[in-house]
Amino acid sequence: MFFHYLKFFLFHLIGLVSLIALILGGAAISYGLLLIFTAYIVGDAILGEDTSTPEFKQPQILTVQLWLALPLLSLIVFTAIWTVSPGDPLQYGQLIQDLTGYDALAARDATAWGHHFSAFVITGLMIGMVGTITAHELTHRTWDPVSMFVGRWLLAFSFDTIFSIEHVYGHHRYVSTTEDPATAPRGRNVYNHILLSTVKGNLSAWNIEKQRLAKRRHSAFSWRNGVIRGHLMSLFLVALAYLIGSLTGMLFFLACALWGKALLEIVNYMEHYGMLRNPQTPVQPRHSWNTTKRVSSWAMFNLTRHSHHHAAGEVPYQDLKPYPEAPMMLNGYLSTIVIAMIPPLWHRLMAPKVLAWDRDYATVEELKLAREANARSGIKRLVEANRSSLYDV
Template sequence: MSILHYLKYFLFHVIGLSALVAIVAGGSSIPLGLVAILGLYLLGDAIGGDDVSTPTFRHPGILTFQLWLALPLLALIVFASVWSVCTADVLGVGAQVTQLTGYDVLAARNATSMSQHLAGIVLTGLMIGMIGTITAHELTHRTWDPVSMLIGRWLLAFSFDTTFAIEHVYGHHRYVSTRDDPATAPRGRNVYLHVLISTIRGNASAWLIEQKRLQREGRSVVSPRNAFIRGHLMSVVLVAAAWSAGGLAAAGYFVLCGLAGKALLEIVNYMEHYGIVRDPATPVQPRHSWNTNRRLSSWTMFNLTRHSHHHAQGEVPYQDLKPFQHAPMMISGYLTTIVVAMIPPLWHRLMTPKVLAWDRDFATPAERQLAAEANLRSGMRAFHARGQHGI
């Protein structure tokens, strides 16, 4: 097999390093870096076509080690971003970079405006979501591998979302596309409301899952064995580290970056499952989530795009996921679909016909009845008309 099939997944690291350079360079480099990365995805997915290749990897250990490298990469990006709002030259990093490159990063940092720091929050949040959550999503599914689980949970700690390792694996995959799943957005829901509702319900679900696990083991819920509590303490450690670097301003800045990363996850949940219904008595099938095979998104997001296969077989490593070309398809690649989701009128205009087509082409008779009920609850005229007259 061509080495290119291994190298294509390292584009993920190239994008992360590009963000790191933009943040350290400071000033206008930060918003320019953000625009460049967004433009790369929007244009790349628009013209790059689909990747439906299914190579067999003879050395999967290389790809696992690559996933582990996400933790030091994300730590560097977040450190650089927090450093950018500190008054002191933490660990002398600025002086060292200036000496090595001849570019005065301390002067650039001092000249960085508030609007440019806001771009830094968005860029860092994007990296926390992509390098942190996407990689952690893959790693925390590997429940048989304690190293991957540990690295995955630390990656999630940057977005205050270590509960994802509990709720997503043991809750979301069981209840996906039903009303019991916090991450599945019902028809008509606004994406911004979904971020709030899914976050609250997801944490509540994770607590209950962990509570039941500890009770089965005969352990106290409030104990060092509680992964829910331990996970949030991991995030507290990161906030404390930011505080020690630059006081309240640095800690607050880090919190905003982490919350941006968490919001990005919930936006992704929104677009991956919006409007799809499932008969709880029916096993999860590829038709129960939105899929995409856009090349750039697939290569730089560890085949998260092949979401339909992932939900049908959650334990399959990312490199072995199949494209499932006949599954329900998203609007485009991930970043493009995220941008559309953040513009609710455009989202509903494009997605309502897709959801109604899903009812017609993919739903079972029982699911068509559930869809009709969901249409009536949606509060949207386009769905409501279908709900009144059936599917």
């Protein structure tokens, strides 16, 4: 039973690998990035599925380890900014040398630009994985002020504190409908989705907060507005990045934060692409793409069990069921992210899965929506599929 608690600490290990790689500098950063990709992609490929549903009698352990993501991510991001900063902010390099004997400053100064690019990729990944994925779980716990505090600060690293508003009160209500900014229609490519979902998500969060405050007779333009407070939190981190690493450090942090934000939208894209639902009908497990890949499940707090999560958003991650009969995404999360970033490959692989969803899961009403979505998609295979008798409803 102890193992089932321990497996969810895998994300701490991945974060520590990233931190050590950034400190070592040079080629170690690129090797660290390669190790992380290998762990996720190869691990999911060879270690199979996790469909276990253990009972956790000490859930507080699994909550505290979520909170630990904030100091871990803060240290990773500070180290990343330090790698491009002039001087030695907070005498960090000297401290590392005093503690370990390793000349981190010399290694940093000798790091080639290609390895700095790896530092950008790995830092954005950690903002997305250690930050946003953890915050996703925490900000669903609207009854717990500590979890909400930690979750919103984790989201501030990707300029996405509005996620705690739009995702919980918007996305979960409208998922798989045209009203949901995070659900990509058939035929949309991931890069358009990143932009459109970001803009529409911010507008949705603003409207949700505006309506909430109006019920309490407060102006939307006040400190009570969570959208305003959240963006100020992100601006505070930008200012800190400038104080730590001057203009170079600030720009590097901005790039990493935007990459982390893009990762969230890529994940939204692959979790809900092409799904259809009448907003008047309840959300069911068949309205999200699911996966039971072992490494992705352990390192991402069962985010992989997305079908159950959307059917019952208040259920803590450790209690989510695998739903192996739900519609399955292409592979584990990192593998699917890579595929999504290559639109021709994505559409080639997803077209048959979308059509299989229509055949195996769609109601008569959803088949009517599917026919319309196929016609609008611009994807040849989807458009031609409309000739099938399946859509004669």
